[in-house]
Amino acid sequence: MSSKIRVVVVDDSALVRSLLAEIINRQRDMECIGTANDPLVAREMIRELNPDVITLDVEMPRMDGIDFLGRLMRLRPMPVVMISTLTERGAEVTMKALELGAVDFVAKPRVGLANGLNELATQIVDKIRVAAVAQVRRAAPRDVTSSPSPGGSAPAAPATTLLGRLSTEKLICIGASTGGTEAIREVLVQMPADSPAIVITQHMPPGFTTSFAARLNGLCQITVKEAVNGERILPGHAYIAPGGTQFHLARSGANYVAVVDDGAPVNRHKPSVEVLFKSAAAVVGRNAFGIMLTGMGNDGAAAMREMKDAGSYNYVQDEASCIVFGMPREAIAHGAADEVLPLNQIAPALIARLRGATERLHHRI
Missing domain, CATH: 3.40.50.2300 (Response regulator)
Structure with missing residues (x-):
């Protein structure tokens, strides 16, 4: 053979x-x-x-x-x-x-x-x-041009108040590679309109992230767009790293700001999850939530541990629901995961935690 x-x-x-x-x-x-x-x-x-x-x-x-x-x-x-x-x-x-x-x-x-x-x-x-x-699954017939739907077994989150006045402080960081476009979609369509800001690095070449962002924007309750250098990161928005660039976070007073530049590849990737997550550890600290989704390799694993050490709470996709269990496995091996969950349970768990944080008036869980 x-x-x-x-x-x-x-x-x-x-x-x-x-x-x-x-x-x-x-x-x-x-x-x-x-x-x-x-x-x-x-x-x-x-x-x-x-x-x-x-x-x-x-x-x-x-x-x-x-x-x-x-x-x-x-x-x-x-x-x-x-x-x-x-x-x-x-x-x-x-x-x-x-x-x-x-x-x-x-x-x-x-x-x-x-x-x-x-x-x-x-x-x-x-x-x-x-x-x-890769773990390939039989395609289920569905109309992806219809109204927002998570495409999984978890119901979409209702567009109700999630965080109120806390939402400008909190920030959600997502990293993904192979299989990530659909995994990101499943997380984002469940996030309510007043979600904290979300920043995303998906390994993708130039020219493709524009279509990716536009497709997600048509499916989600939040606004989804490509990140633009220097723009303020706002609640109710998700920002995707443009293909072929590096995307990280900076602070301007009380605001988070997008930095998009022509930095060198990191872990062979541009954009790199490592770059985004490392900046989240430094800039966002205990107000960050990390999510590591399906992908090959180890990009972002070490930086996700830095996020955790800085006080973030991190979710990692489990092996059974990953197309490729490379980046999540490495994140777990680095001790970066607070919870390891099936893909369709990540957004509900995050939303429940965010609502709990609101009820506890800023106290970290």
Whole structure:
């Protein structure tokens, strides 16, 4: 039995199929066992070859990649890495693919394809490796364009007063990577309109966080937007680190302020959870709540422990509900977790704690 990760490449471009197959076959731990130029051919190939992972182009003839992905995840759930074009439409469609169950995506360049894909080779094979061990679930049919819904078993929080006058002091910090876009959605849609401010780092390249924020803003009771350098962090708002930048917090008098800059990658990531969480430990201290969601690697784990040491209360997603239990496992190993919970219980637990803090008139629990 081969221990290699067996990959099928689905793309309507012969050049892309050839390049991806070559990149995959250069790796000792994986092999491209087939390529398909459209989803109908891919369907038969998947049935015959039973690959471990497929890479899937977003836009293809005969059947759109998103339509194919939706059917695949309902009927035969398996790890999928989307190959997306770095355009506004490509970003929107990629968000839809992640919502349908794709594990991750790679943004392919619009020009200089051969050189561009080879430069992305490390990212492509890393994401295939992560996908091969990801927990993939059967997609449940739901209308994500409808009114706010958590998409999980926990009910959405009612839009009632949560913190009142305490809300400007408290701040919620969320970190996530692989599988995080849907995990973040599930947390945010449960937060009431007067939630404390929320700051978020999700590992994502430039050009995709705009669509991610816009999608969440249409689903949530709070306002969701990309963070802008120098803006005041306000209650009832969630701020997402723009892809390809570093995002951290500063203080201006009594206010929290967003700092978005072109800092160096940290733990190979830009944006990095470590950067955001470290600033929360220094700037927010005991008024912070940390949340570590699904993701590969250890980004943010050490800084989450710094948050805890500074007085924050931290929630970590449990293994059973994670797509990839890397970052949460590391946070737990660092002693950073106050509670380890299934994804759909994190927001209700946080809301209950915040309401308790209000009733106790500023006393820390």
